Structure formats: structure tokens, C-alpha cells
Amino acid sequence: MAGKTINIKLKIWRQAGENKPGKFESYEVNDVSVDMSFLEMLDVLNENELKKGNDPIHFDHDCREGICGMCSLYINGKPHGPKHGITTCQLHMRTFNDGETIVVEPWRASAFPVLKDLVVDRTSFDRIMQAGGYVTVSTGGVPDANEIAIPKTVADEAMDAAQCIGCGACVAACKNASAMLFTSAKVSQLALLPQGGAERKRRALAMVEQHDAEGFGACTNTGACEAVCPKEISITHIARLNREFTRASFSGNETDYQN
Amino acid sequence: MSLESKIPAGPLAEKWEKHKFNVKLVNPANKRKFNIIVVGTGLAGASAAATLAELGYNVDAFCFQDSPRRAHSIAAQGGINAAKNYQNDGDSVFRLFYDTIKGGDYRSREANVHRLAEVSTEIIDQCVAQGVPFARDYGGLLDNRSFGGAQVSRTFYARGQTGQQLLLGAYSALTKMVNTGKVKMHTRKEMLDVVTIDGAAKGIVTRDLVTGKVESHAGHAVLLCTGGYGNVFFLSTNAMASNGSAAWRAYKKGAKFANPCFTQIHPTCIPVHGDYQSKLTLMSESLRNDGRVWVPKDKKHAKITAAEAVKLPESERDYYLERRYPSFGNLVPRDVASRNAKMVCDEGRGVGVTGLAVFLDFADAIKRDGQKTIEAKYGNLFDMYKQITADNPYEVPMMIYPAVHYTMGGLWVDYNLSTNVPGLYALGEANFSDHGANRLGASALMQGLADGYFVIPYTIGDYIATLPLGQAVDKSNPAFAQAEKEAQARIDKLLNIKGNQTPDDIHKKLGHIMWEYCGMSRNKEGLEKARGMIQELRKEFNKDLKVIGANEELNMTLEKALRLEDFLELGELMVIDAHNRSESCGGHFREESQTEEGEALRQDEEFSYVAAWGYEGEGKDPSLTKEDLVFENVKLTQRSYK
Numbered sequence: 063m064a065g066k067t068i069n070i071k072l073k074i075w076r077q078a079g080e081n082k083p084g085k086f087e088s089y090e091v092n093d094v095s096v097d098m099s100f101l102e103m104l105d106v107l108n109e110n111e112l113k114k115g116n117d118p119i120h121f122d123h124d125c126r127e128g129i130c131g132m133c134s135l136y137i138n139g140k141p142h143g144p145k146h147g148i149t150t151c152q153l154h155m156r157t158f159n160d161g162e163t164i165v166v167e168p169w170r171a172s173a174f175p176v177l178k179d180l181v182v183d184r185t186s187f188d189r190i191m192q193a194g195g196y197v198t199v200s201t202g203g204v205p206d207a208n209e210i211a212i213p214k215t216v217a218d219e220a221m222d223a224a225q226c227i228g229c230g231a232c233v234a235a236c237k238n239a240s241a242m243l244f245t246s247a248k249v250s251q252l253a254l255l256p257q258g259g260a261e262r263k264r265r266a267l268a269m270v271e272q273h274d275a276e277g278f279g280a281c282t283n284t285g286a287c288e289a290v291c292p293k294e295i296s297i298t299h300i301a302r303l304n305r306e307f308t309r310a311s312f313s314g315n316e317t318d319y320q321n
Numbered sequence: 322m323s324l325e326s327k328i329p330a331g332p333l334a335e336k337w338e339k340h341k342f343n344v345k346l347v348n349p350a351n352k353r354k355f356n357i358i359v360v361g362t363g364l365a366g367a368s369a370a371a372t373l374a375e376l377g378y379n380v381d382a383f384c385f386q387d388s389p390r391r392a393h394s395i396a397a398q399g400g401i402n403a404a405k406n407y408q409n410d411g412d413s414v415f416r417l418f419y420d421t422i423k424g425g426d427y428r429s430r431e432a433n434v435h436r437l438a439e440v441s442t443e444i445i446d447q448c449v450a451q452g453v454p455f456a457r458d459y460g461g462l463l464d465n466r467s468f469g470g471a472q473v474s475r476t477f478y479a480r481g482q483t484g485q486q487l488l489l490g491a492y493s494a495l496t497k498m499v500n501t502g503k504v505k506m507h508t509r510k511e512m513l514d515v516v517t518i519d520g521a522a523k524g525i526v527t528r529d530l531v532t533g534k535v536e537s538h539a540g541h542a543v544l545l546c547t548g549g550y551g552n553v554f555f556l557s558t559n560a561m562a563s564n565g566s567a568a569w570r571a572y573k574k575g576a577k578f579a580n581p582c583f584t585q586i587h588p589t590c591i592p593v594h595g596d597y598q599s600k601l602t603l604m605s606e607s608l609r610n611d612g613r614v615w616v617p618k619d620k621k622h623a624k625i626t627a628a629e630a631v632k633l634p635e636s637e638r639d640y641y642l643e644r645r646y647p648s649f650g651n652l653v654p655r656d657v658a659s660r661n662a663k664m665v666c667d668e669g670r671g672v673g674v675t676g677l678a679v680f681l682d683f684a685d686a687i688k689r690d691g692q693k694t695i696e697a698k699y700g701n702l703f704d705m706y707k708q709i710t711a712d713n714p715y716e717v718p719m720m721i722y723p724a725v726h727y728t729m730g731g732l733w734v735d736y737n738l739s740t741n742v743p744g745l746y747a748l749g750e751a752n753f754s755d756h757g758a759n760r761l762g763a764s765a766l767m768q769g770l771a772d773g774y775f776v777i778p779y780t781i782g783d784y785i786a787t788l789p790l791g792q793a794v795d796k797s798n799p800a801f802a803q804a805e806k807e808a809q810a811r812i813d814k815l816l817n818i819k820g821n822q823t824p825d826d827i828h829k830k831l832g833h834i835m836w837e838y839c840g841m842s843r844n845k846e847g848l849e850k851a852r853g854m855i856q857e858l859r860k861e862f863n864k865d866l867k868v869i870g871a872n873e874e875l876n877m878t879l880e881k882a883l884r885l886e887d888f889l890e891l892g893e894l895m896v897i898d899a900h901n902r903s904e905s906c907g908g909h910f911r912e913e914s915q916t917e918e919g920e921a922l923r924q925d926e927e928f929s930y931v932a933a934w935g936y937e938g939e940g941k942d943p944s945l946t947k948e949d950l951v952f953e954n955v956k957l958t959q960r961s962y963k
């Protein structure tokens with residue numbers, strides 16, 4: 063295995079800034095070790111470009127371990143590339159063939175404007191969170207952590223939802239550019255846990271309202287989001303969000319429908 | 322100059338309670354007349370910003386990522402310690418305190434560490450109230466595990482993503498306060514300098530990473546919650562953009578930098594595979610509970626692959642940790658495991674193509690417990706390993722090597738978390754305060770949240786209450802314009818060098834120097850050599866750096882260059898500190914100070930102090946101030962794992 067290399071061609075979206083025109087540029091990278099990560103391959107390309115006096119290709123990344131949600135590339139027509147259940151930074155070059163042409167684009171959605179090249183602005187996600195993605199509790203004066211027992215199955219399901227890394231792949235994959243998978247993951251986590259109970263109604267309504275205000279589209283249940291989600295967040299959370307939303311729209315006060 | 326640690330008088334267990342009573346209070350109605358700047362929104366910063374805003378202060382919070390949810394804290398896997406004693410296995414505040422002091426090899430303050438242990442329990446309550454989905458047992462109560470060789474089960478966890486869940490909890494608290502308008506969040510903004518007026522911190526200068534705009538922000542106090550500086554080594558387990566600049570800029574404005582050479586090198590990381598390597602991936606330390614560490618006995622088998630290893634007979638293998646440390650075996654502390662891996666590789670017995678790796682073998686564990694059991698315990702880690710290396714650890718041994726992981730050193734702070742610059746505070750990994758010369762597993766998350774949720778909200782009052790009421794910081798003070806001008810001049814300087822080496826070229830060179838001479842093992846000659854090499858490299862940087870593009874755009878090359886410039890200075894200070902401390906302690910191993918068996922030997926008579934370094938000007942040696950460490954509640958012992 064060690065020492066094996068491939069040559070690849072790349073078509074990468076270049077765009078100088080928000081509201082500036084963009085286009086694909088072609089690049090070649092030779093002698094790419096198959097043990098390299100995809101982002102390391104881009105690093106090598108960027109170092110070469112920089113040495114030639116060209117501006118490197120800008121892309122977002124930070125942890126390079128699949129957890130921060132920063133990396134966000136649309137590779138060969140799929141968010142986070144061809145493999146299932148991983149982020150772009152976890153993709154390795156052994157996935158590609160010698161001589162292959164790889165097409166790299168940014169997330170495309172009106173609520174995620176391109177800032178430069180492959181970097182997009184995802185602050186719309188933060189604003190959805192600000193609308194209600196929290197429990198209103200201040201520091202201090204809270205009950206002992208073991209005061210309320212939570213069935214393991216419930217805690218585990220809440221954790222399944224809580225694993226969302228806020229990357230936006232679900233939006234990029236959706237033909238409606240809907241962010242329902244992202245929004246539902248947080249609503250679901252907090253709806254499942256007793257701590258989130260008191261604000262269920264307000265939360266579901268406010269987060270969906272903000273989701274729409276940001277220009278994300280409606281969910282038509284195509285399931286494209288689930289298929290590309292690196293954390294395998296299930297669309298059953300969208301179903302739960304829909305239930306929460308419906309109940310919230312029709313019930314008068316928060317306590318009507320606790321659990 | 323001497324440093325006032327402000328440790329309250331009285332018995333250890335009463336210090337914090339008494340101090341909370343004695344600190345000055347700011348009237349709730351007056352809090353809204355004060356603005357506080359929080360730089361960094363990882364665990365320490367997000368928890369501090371949220372809590373201060375809840376109390377009524379106006380907060381401006383900054384981070385360089387596009388969202389606070391992406392801070393480096395997100396990557397922590399293992400867990401967070403707390404002295405809850407839910408398992409009834411003999412844990413207590415005092416035991417957590419004792420373990421932390423001892424684990425730090427007696428180079429931290431008793432009072433700070435005790436406070437940390439005290440508030441640890443409140444952290445867990447707080448997180449659960451926020452909806453953090455910690456692991457639970459079948460009865461629905463919180464589950465714990467034993468971590469990093471601890472003798473009690475006090476570690477709370479959320480699958481392998483504890484840092485993520487804690488950060489999302491703190492982020493939700495912060496987000497809630499953004500929604501109320503009490504916190505103004507500034508994302509993709511990097512702090513370039515601290516603004517001081519009459520010696521007190523009154524603001525910061527930032528660069529907008531999208532537009533390049535350099536501007537200043539005023540506040541009555543500035544909190545640096547900017548994380549650690551492990552990336553000085555280029556390769557580390559830290560996120561790519563983690564850096565030391567905020568702390569370094571504070572140092573150059575007069576704040577002392579404490580114990581800069583104290584670095585934690587984690588034994589179980591995936592080895593470097595090529596020059597193109599961009600960062601190192603941590604494999605959880607829990608793997609050492611079942612994996613056996615070995616290398617070939619004979620050099621002639623050096624550099625064998627994992628596939629070949631399976632065929633190497635037992636008689637040809639050296640399980641060196643089990644051999645050297647019969648009682649602790651593969652579970653020796655992080656620093657000991659790391660140093661031993663380096664030793665066997667230096668002897669020429671390392672494995673894999675580079676020879677810079679050792680095996681971590683699960684064959685015996687799988688034979689003993691069955692693949693199912695091992696899969697249940699480590700399945701996700703094995704998958705991750707396979708993902709990265711294409712080797713299957715169920716069939717062949719893993720290969721691991723130590724990597725830089727955490728920096729115990731940082732800005733010097735007193736008991737109130739204040740640096741020696743009035744109004745300037747440091748929280749989380751950015752300060753030096755609680756981990757001495759070696760940090761225990763699952764204790765960084767605890768410290769970050771302790772500082773942010775439970776310490777600073779009280780201690781900041783002591784300073785704020787001394788400020789004149791109702792007086793906004795005067796932005797027209799020339800100090801602001803001056804600091805902006807200096808930051809802009811630095812940017813222009815870097816853009817105009819127009820040399821041939823990229824920031825990564827130079828950063829890799831710095832990394833090599835640091836790793837070679839100021840890494841797992843250090844000696845006088847090497848450190849002297851390294852200092853000269855770093856000075857030369859700085860000259861190279863100033864003459865030959867290549868940055869493309871302009872300031873007025875998203876320019877990641879420029880961002881790297883700005884951070885690297887500071888790393889090049891900070892690296893030298895680390896070397897100076899390592900040179901000064903001619904004892905071994907914790908993760909700092911000076912070859913001149915070892916026992917007959919080659920273990921770290923502390924020199925308590927001479928070195929039982931915090932080394933706080935002060936900036937004395939360009940080209941001048943830094944000054945050293947010693948804060949003596951006083952131990953009244955624990956007896957200093959030499960660690961032994963034989």
C-alpha cells in the first residue's frame with residue numbers, strides 16, 4: 063500500500079468574492095500519495111499555486127477530524143464526496159483512480175452565499191439556533207444532574223440527533239435547499255429530553271420561522287439530506303419536528319402537550 | 322518585580338467560599354454599564370460570555386471561525402472529570418484535587434486546583450440542565466468511566482464526542498444571550514492586538530477575515546479564551562487554525578507568560594505518513610486498556626509493516642512498557658509512554674515505513690475476549706483508524722506514535738484569573754493555571770468550563786467594582802488608533818516581503834526544530850542550538866516570506882503568516898524556559914535530570930516555582946519572575962510506575 067501514488071485532474075470553482083462572477087479552473091496534481099487526505103491534496107496544490115504566484119484556492123476547514131463541521135466541499139456532485147457517513151476532511155485519495163478528473167464546488171444555496179472560491183457563509187444556521195435552539199437556563203442554581211433519570215434509550219436517541227455538526231451538507235444536497243434536517247436535529251434533541259420540555263412549543267415555531275426567513279426551502283421528503291449527512295442524522299427527526307410544529311401551532315400553552 | 326497570586330488565606334477547602342464572599346460585588350443595575358470583551362468562544366470563552374451576559378454585563382465576543390460552535394474544543398473525545406462520586410467508589414473533591422496536583426508533578430497551585438475540583442460537580446449539573454446528552458446507564462442515571470489510569474470512575478462522557486456536546490451546550494447558552502442582545506457575536510474576526518491605556522487593558526484590535534478591515538473595540542475588561550499553542554510544532558492534534566497569537570500579543574503588551582515549555586505529548590496518535598501531512602489524529606488513550614505496545618527486539622526487523630508484524634514470533638517482540646513497568650505496564654502516564662516510544666525508535670527499532678512508530682496490538686485481547694467485545698468497546702476508533710490508514714486493526718496491529726497535544730503553559734494569572742495587566746484575564750487552555758507540568762485526561766474540558774461558568778463571573782467583580790461608574794472607555798484615546806496603525810503596519814510588512822517561501826515552508830522548519838530540541842526530551846546543548854536556529858529562521862521569515870493577494874479580501878495565506886510570525890517568537894521563549902528549567906518534571910524531560918532507571922527527576926529545592934517570563938523589548942532577553950509554589954496539603958513524592 064505504502065508509496066502508491068496517482069495523478070489526478072481537478073476542476074475547481076473559483077470566485078473572487080461574494081457577488082462576483084465565478085468559473086471552473088482546471089488543475090493537475092501528480093504523484094498524489096493515496097494515503098493523503100483530500101484536503102492534504104488541496105494543500106499540496108495550493109502550495110504549488112502559491113509558489114507560482116497564484117492565489118491559493120480558499121476552502122474552509124479546521125479540525126480535519128470530521129467534527130467541527132467547517133469543511134464543506136461538493137465533490138463530483140456530492141456533498142462531502144463519494145463516500146457515505148464522512149466529511150470532506152475524512153476523505154482519502156485512495157477513493158479516487160489514477161487519471162480521474164475530480165470536480166469541486168462550494169455548497170450552493172441562496173442562504174449560503176459564497177464568500178470566496180469554496181468558502182460559504184453559513185451564519186444563517188447560527189441565526190436559526192438563536193431563534194430557539196437552547197434551553198433557557200442561566201448558570202447556577204440548577205438541580206443535581208442525577209435528579210431526573212432519563213431512560214437510556216431516550217438519552218441515546220437525543221444523542222443521535224445532537225451529533226449534527228452544522229456542516230450544511232443536507233442543504234447542499236436538497237433540491238429545495240431546505241435546512242430541515244439541521245433544524246430538526248436540534249428540535250428533536252431538546253424535545254426528547256425533559257430539560258427541553260418547557261419551551262417545546264416556542265422552540266419549534268421560532269426555529270422553523272427563522273429557517274424560512276433565511277431563505278431555506280420547504281422539505282418535500284426526498285431524503286437526499288439523510289443520504290449525504292456525515293453524521294447519519296435520520297429524517298425521522300424531521301417527522302418529529304413536523305409533529306412538534308403541528309402540535310405547537312394548535313395548542314394554546316406550553317404545558318398542554320408535555321411529553 | 323514580584324507577582325501577587327492573591328491566593329486567599331485560610332484552610333484549603335474554605336478558600337474559595339471565603340473568597341467568593343470577600344470579592345467586591347457590582348450592583349446588578351450597574352453591570353449593564355460595563356462592556357466586556359471576550360476573545361475566543363470555545364468552552365472557556367462561550368461559557369464566560371454567556372454567564373457574564375446573564376449577570377447583566379454587555380459582552381462582545383470574538384472568534385475566527387464562522388461560528389462559535391466550531392472552536393477547537395469541539396474535537397475533545399474522551400470526557401470530562403467531576404468529583405460527583407456517583408459511582409460510590411471513593412471519589413471526593415479532595416481526591417480529584419490530589420490526583421490533579423500529583424498528575425501535574427507538583428508544579429501547580431494548590432488553591433487553584435482545589436477550586437477546580439470543587440466546582441467540577443456544578444459543571445455537570447449545568448450541562449445536564451442545558452440538555453447535554455451525557456451517556457446514561459440502564460437505570461437512567463449518568464454513566465462514568467475511568468480515564469487515563471485514574472483509580473476511580475469520575476469521567477462523564479457523551480459517546481466519543483464529549484467536547485462537541487459540551488461545546489454545543491455552551492454555544493446554546495451563548496446563543497440564547499445573543500438572541501437577547503446582551504452578547505454581540507463577531508465571527509471570522511481575529512484579534513491582532515490588545516489595547517492598553519495607562520497599563521490597563523481597554524480593548525482589542527481585530528482583522529475581519531472576510532474584508533480585511535482592521536478596527537478596534539473598546540471594553541472595560543478583556544478576557545482571552547483563545548486556547549493553546551501546540552501548533553508551534555506545526556504538526557499536532559490541535560485544529561489547523563489554533564494558534565498562540567492572542568496570548569503572545571498580550572505578552573508583548575506586558576502580560577507574563579508562565580511555564581511556556583510545558584507541553585503535553587500524547588502517546589497514541591496516528592504516525593506521520595509523509596511530508597504533506599497537515600495534522601495528527603489522536604487515537605483515544607483508552608486503547609491502551611487492551612492494546613499491547615511493542616517493537617521488534619532486534620534492529621534487523623525495524624521498519625516492518627503491520628502485515629509483517631503478525632508473522633513475527635513472540636520471541637522476537639519487545640513489549641517494552643510491560644517489561645520496564647511491570648506494575649503499570651501499558652497504562653503508564655502519557656509522558657512516560659511517549660518518552661519510551663521515542664526511546665525505542667531512537668534505538669532504531671521503530672516500525673512502519675518511516676521507522677517512527679510502535680505497534681499497539683489487540684491480537685491477545687481479541688483472543689481473550691472475542692472480537693465482539695473489542696468491537697463494542699472500540700468499534701468507532703477501529704473504524705476511524707481504518708479510514709485513515711487503510712489497515713484493519715482487527716487483523717493487524719495499529720501503528721502509533723506520540724504527538725503534541727496540549728500546552729500546560731500559558732498566560733500567567735492570579736487566583737482571580739487576571740493576568741498581571743489590570744483588566745486582562747486569561748481562561749481555559751490559554752492560561753497556565755491548573756495542570757502544572759502535565760495535564761490529566763478529561764481535565765481540560767473541566768477547567769475551561771470551570772473558568773467560564775463558575776470562576777470569572779465572581780472574580781471579575783473585584784476589578785470592575787474599582788472602575789468609575791458610568792464611564793465608557795474613550796475610543797478617541799490615541800492608544801486605539803496607534804494599535805490599529807501598528808497592526809496594519811504588520812500586515813503591510815508581511816505582504817511586502819515578497820520572498821519565495823510559503824508560510825507552511827517556514828512553519829514546518831520551525832516545527833522540526835521544536836520537535837527535535839524542545840519535544841519529548843530536551844538537553845542544554847540542544848536547546849542552545851535550537852535558540853540560534855529559531856533566530857535564524859526568523860530572519861529567513863522576514864526576508865523570504867511569500868504571501869499573495871491583498872489585505873482587503875479573504876486571504877488565508879496572510880492569516881497563516883500573521884500567526885506564524887508570533888509562533889516564531891513564542892517558540893524561542895519555550896526554548897528559553899526549557900533551558901532555564903534544568904530539572905525534569907511531568908512532560909518536561911531534561912536529560913540531565915533523570916533517575917538511574919532513566920525516569921524524570923524533579924529538583925524541588927531549586928525548581929518548585931512557576932516561571933513567569935516578561936517581555937523586555939525587541940532583541941532583548943525576557944525577564945524571569947518566579948512565583949514560589951507552596952504545598953501545605955500534599956506531600957511531594959517522586960512518581961514511580963515500576
Ligand SMILES: Cc1cc2nc3c(=O)[nH]c(=O)nc-3n(C[C@H](O)[C@H](O)[C@H](O)COP(=O)(O)OP(=O)(O)OC[C@H]3O[C@@H](n4cnc5c(N)ncnc54)[C@H](O)[C@@H]3O)c2cc1C
Nearest residue numbers: 361362363364365385394399400512548749750763765766
Ligand atoms: C484531539 C483532542 C482531544 C481532546 N480530548 C480531550 C478530552 O477528552 N478531555 C479533556 O478534558 N480535554 C481534551 N482535549 C483538550 C481540550 O479539548 C482543550 O484543551 C480545550 O477544549 C480548550 O478549550 P478553550 O476554550 O481553552 O480553547 P479552544 O476551544 O481552543 O477555543 C479557542 C477559541 O479562541 C478563538 N481564538 C483564538 N485566537 C483568536 C484570535 N486571535 N482572535 C479571535 N479569536 C481567537 C477561537 O476562534 C476559538 O473560539 C483534547 C484536545 C484535542 C486536541
Ligand code: SF4
Nearest residue numbers: 226227229230232291
Ligand atoms: S444534519 Fe447532517 S448534513 Fe445537515 S448540518 Fe447536520 S451534520 Fe451536516
Ligand code: FES
Nearest residue numbers: 124126131133151
Ligand atoms: S475540518 Fe472539521 S469537520 Fe472537516
